[in-house]
Amino acid sequence: MSEILVFGHKSPDTDSIMSSLVMADLEKKLGNDSAIACRLGEINKETAYALNYFKVEAPKYIEKIDEGTKVILVDHNEFSQSVNGIENAKIIKVIDHHRICGFQTSEPLFYMAEPVGCTSTILFEICITNNIEITPTMAGLMLSAIISDTLLLKSPTTTIKDIKAVEELSKIANINYNVYGLDMLKAGTDLSDYSAEELLNIDAKIVDMNGNKVKIAQVNTVDIQEVLKSQTNLENAINQKIAEENLDLFVLAITDIVNSNSEVLVLGKRTDIVEKSFNVNLENNRAFLPGIVSRKKQMLPIMQENA
Amino acid sequence: MSEILVFGHKSPDTDSIMSSLVMADLEKKLGNDSAIACRLGEINKETAYALNYFKVEAPKYIEKIDEGTKVILVDHNEFSQSVNGIENAKIIKVIDHHRICGFQTSEPLFYMAEPVGCTSTILFEICITNNIEITPTMAGLMLSAIISDTLLLKSPTTTIKDIKAVEELSKIANINYNVYGLDMLKAGTDLSDYSAEELLNIDAKIVDMNGNKVKIAQVNTVDIQEVLKSQTNLENAINQKIAEENLDLFVLAITDIVNSNSEVLVLGKRTDIVEKSFNVNLENNRAFLPGIVSRKKQMLPIMQENA
Numbered sequence: 289m290s291e292i293l294v295f296g297h298k299s300p301d302t303d304s305i306m307s308s309l310v311m312a313d314l315e316k317k318l319g320n321d322s323a324i325a326c327r328l329g330e331i332n333k334e335t336a337y338a339l340n341y342f343k344v345e346a347p348k349y350i351e352k353i354d355e356g357t358k359v360i361l362v363d364h365n366e367f368s369q370s371v372n373g374i375e376n377a378k379i380i381k382v383i384d385h386h387r388i389c390g391f392q393t394s395e396p397l398f399y400m401a402e403p404v405g406c407t408s409t410i411l412f413e414i415c416i417t418n419n420i421e422i423t424p425t426m427a428g429l430m431l432s433a434i435i436s437d438t439l440l441l442k443s444p445t446t447t448i449k450d451i452k453a454v455e456e457l458s459k460i461a462n463i464n465y466n467v468y469g470l471d472m473l474k475a476g477t478d479l480s481d482y483s484a485e486e487l488l489n490i491d492a493k494i495v496d497m498n499g500n501k502v503k504i505a506q507v508n509t510v511d512i513q514e515v516l517k518s519q520t521n522l523e524n525a526i527n528q529k530i531a532e533e534n535l536d537l538f539v540l541a542i543t544d545i546v547n548s549n550s551e552v553l554v555l556g557k558r559t560d561i562v563e564k565s566f567n568v569n570l571e572n573n574r575a576f577l578p579g580i581v582s583r584k585k586q587m588l589p590i591m592q593e594n595a
Numbered sequence: 596m597s598e599i600l601v602f603g604h605k606s607p608d609t610d611s612i613m614s615s616l617v618m619a620d621l622e623k624k625l626g627n628d629s630a631i632a633c634r635l636g637e638i639n640k641e642t643a644y645a646l647n648y649f650k651v652e653a654p655k656y657i658e659k660i661d662e663g664t665k666v667i668l669v670d671h672n673e674f675s676q677s678v679n680g681i682e683n684a685k686i687i688k689v690i691d692h693h694r695i696c697g698f699q700t701s702e703p704l705f706y707m708a709e710p711v712g713c714t715s716t717i718l719f720e721i722c723i724t725n726n727i728e729i730t731p732t733m734a735g736l737m738l739s740a741i742i743s744d745t746l747l748l749k750s751p752t753t754t755i756k757d758i759k760a761v762e763e764l765s766k767i768a769n770i771n772y773n774v775y776g777l778d779m780l781k782a783g784t785d786l787s788d789y790s791a792e793e794l795l796n797i798d799a800k801i802v803d804m805n806g807n808k809v810k811i812a813q814v815n816t817v818d819i820q821e822v823l824k825s826q827t828n829l830e831n832a833i834n835q836k837i838a839e840e841n842l843d844l845f846v847l848a849i850t851d852i853v854n855s856n857s858e859v860l861v862l863g864k865r866t867d868i869v870e871k872s873f874n875v876n877l878e879n880n881r882a883f884l885p886g887i888v889s890r891k892k893q894m895l896p897i898m899q900e901n902a
Binding site for chain 1: 694695698700703704706708709724896899
């Protein structure tokens with residue numbers, strides 16, 4: 289059987305990495321020995337902490353794929369967030385928890401999406417309904433992904449299914465998820481040795497909004513002001529991205545995971561979208577957004593409407 | 596709770612009708628009392644035979660929907676095949692077995708697609724995994740849909756899951772599916788009192804092929820020549836459709852369900868797509884396609900490639 293590449297989105301977060309690993313393992317258990325977990329970018333510190341904790345190797349890095357390659361997408365479906373060459377791949381499965389946009393195939397496929405907090409929650413369900421045994425290691429990877437995407441079940445994206453999955457998975461992995469989860473999230477907030485450009489790449493997504501090319505990057509922190517110390521460097525790096533990638537708008541969301549707020553740093557010719565969406569006036573290119581922590585649930589839909 | 600409309604594609608076939616009824620029932624069993632089965636067109640004779648057999652009312656006819664209406668799509672996802680106003684609906688679920696194309700939402704949703712022969716096969720699976728009891732009537736509706744879409748498990752779209760579903764469902768419905776299925780399919784081939792225009796609407800889909808607007812209608816028969824007796828009338832009706840709907844290509848597939856072949860009647864400015872796809876020369880606007888019975892599996896993908 290020809291190889292099947294399994295991967296999440298570019299600028300991978302913990303869910304994209306863990307879901308690739310778990311899905312490739314699941315495919316093997318379902319008889320597809322040729323499934324290979326891959327990644328489309330660097331491992332961030334939070335993910336590195338989790339992989340190290342469970343002693344699992346990072347997926348293989350790929351930059352582009354050949355025409356006709358069989359692929360399984362996890363944690364994304366928009367081609368703009370996927371691997372170079374995705375237009376000519378043979379997409380056989382998608383497991384995702386995002387809106388569907390700009391996705392198309394010429395043939396029927398397996399597509400499983402649910403409006404839950406994390407792709408790994410859906411993978412957990414698939415294991416349960418298919419009676420597939422979950423090892424402690426796989427449980428730990430899924431647990432890490434859900435904690436990451438839901439900010440320890442505090443994000444408004446969190447559903448009852450995510451909570452149940454975390455409870456079950458922490459039993460299987462034999463872990464106190466509150467203790468482990470906070471350690472993992474904090475590991476991700478150590479931004480000290482990132483350059484401004486690297487910081488923008490930690491978790492960034494390009495989204496089409498009514499014809500506007502918008503990039504929204506997000507970093508988690510326990511101290512927003514600490515991140516903004518290097519505002520000038522960040523702005524220079526953002527302006528470079530805008531020029532290189534021909535963006536209409538760049539939003540960097542700096543999210544305080546302890547107090548559940550965000551400060552946004554916004555540049556580009558369509559900054560009005562942010563001002564209109566959140567009813568704020570940007571000052572010094574910034575605005576404070578109380579209670580906003582979820583890009584998917586609290587930022588993207590309202591920005592789509594105002595684009 | 597606000598009402599949720601559940602419907603299949605325009606020019607509904609048996610799967611679109613039955614899957615709407617079953618999905619609306621399923622939603623009610625899952626707690627959504629406000630789910631209403633709907634249809635976007637006339638009930639064809641095959642479907643009428645099955646509804647009459649199981650003593651079930653046809654779903655409610657709707658022509659368009661208001662902005663913000665909550666909807667569940669079954670048996671389709673392409674907006675061009677859906678209800679008028681779909682662009683501004685709130686799509687909360689999709690259950691389908693087709694390729695994904697031209698579909699998009701602004702928010703995450705439940706999307707379940709599998710490359711199986713029939714939407715009802717997926718609904719059957721959902722019932723099983725959620726421990727939802729299937730009544731003999733609901734089993735009969737799902738059984739009818741699968742028999743219709745797979746031409747009694749003979750179409751190349753048939754998968755092992757469809758076969759298993761038919762076996763299980765015929766036990767629950769207490770029906771010999773071979774006897775019932777052939778009677779149902781034959782009821783659908785009685786085209787005697789259809790006008791040429793009505794015949795083109797029995798099961799028609801509009802598909803975008805590389806920027807070309809292509810309509811492919813299909814009718815089942817036990818005698819291809821009988822249908823072609825009125826070729827001139829059919830051609831007039833087709834040319835009228837082409838003009839009215841601004842089509843680049845119209846294909847009428849007349850499928851012999853006993854011998855598993857099709858004759859196509861082809862008009863429009865891109866008839867070359869059919870000639871190239873099936874390596875045939877149209878004579879008198881027609882070509883015989885041996886072994887071709889499935890629009891989805893044997894016609895659409897190859898035509899997409901050659902468009």
